[in-house]
Amino acid sequence: MLKLLKRLWFIMKTPSSAAFGFVLFLGFAGGIIFWGGFNTGMEATNTEEFCSGCHAPIVKEIQETIHYSNRSGVRAICSDCHVPHNWTDKIVRKVQASKELVAFAMGTISTQEKFEERRAYLANREWHRMKANNSQECRNCHEFDFMDFSEQRALSVKQHSTALASGDKTCVDCHKGIAHQLPDMQGVEGW
């Protein structure tokens, strides 16, 4: 092992005898393979199939909601709402998610009963996360600046133009359980 490392270091130290263009090409090709591979791997962990590997019951729940089935056929998948789109935030979330692999190994939510028991905890965690980042994942699609108030219900207009516009409230403060079954809402603000 040490011998191998030494040889590697030696190769790295000596100037290459290959043509400059060739070395450059190798660099580019390597970059494409590694960076592309990394991103493809990351994309793979963002698919519905991957999520449902552990969260199967929750994936079923979304099917009757407007984020899954609606008149125009635009839809959101798990990662659209639960994984930040911004690259750095995404990496941070993905690293945090390594903890969830442990939960998977331990079978923390491996049955419907275990999952129901943990629903309140899981929901609370997501509500807090979205509250903290000002519901960024909602806003990736639902941009406040482009909302047509004349198309909204009177009450929605009232609340969006006051509490939401001033930043007092963020989307998830009112819009809970829009894509999932709710946990026990006793004591939750507004319920």
Added chain:
Amino acid sequence: MKKLLTAIAAGIVVLSASSAWSSDSDIITDNGGVLSLRGYEQVSDVNKSEDMKRVPRDQQLIDREYIQQPPLIPHSIRGYQVNTNANKCLSCHSFKNAGAMSATKISVTHFETREGETLSDVSPRRYFCLQCHVPQADAKPLVENTFKPVDSLQ
């Protein structure tokens, strides 16, 4: 080194194998060969189901037609959850929230038990709003109806 590689490869195999998910959303329409009073006939063959009606998102308050009529719901209720964990209707229409949401309060009769005792919160027998209160779609009457509300409601 080799062990590490094997471990990684094993990990990848396990992850990819566990990610399969089944879709059991197929609608079952056949009677499974069970003989019923109508023979082996499929219900869907004899009686075509009506198209779903569209419920308007928001409409004017709908007047009552008779004195004891539960008020109708003048808005869409798609996705509203009313179950043991949550009651979406009460998040606007409860005594606590109605003011802030400028919604109609539920009446005090909803706090009464069958014995007429008044509870501090909605009585379990009145908890499931949609048992009595329903939204209205623009559906044409199937038969002529000559019902007239009493004078006091006209």
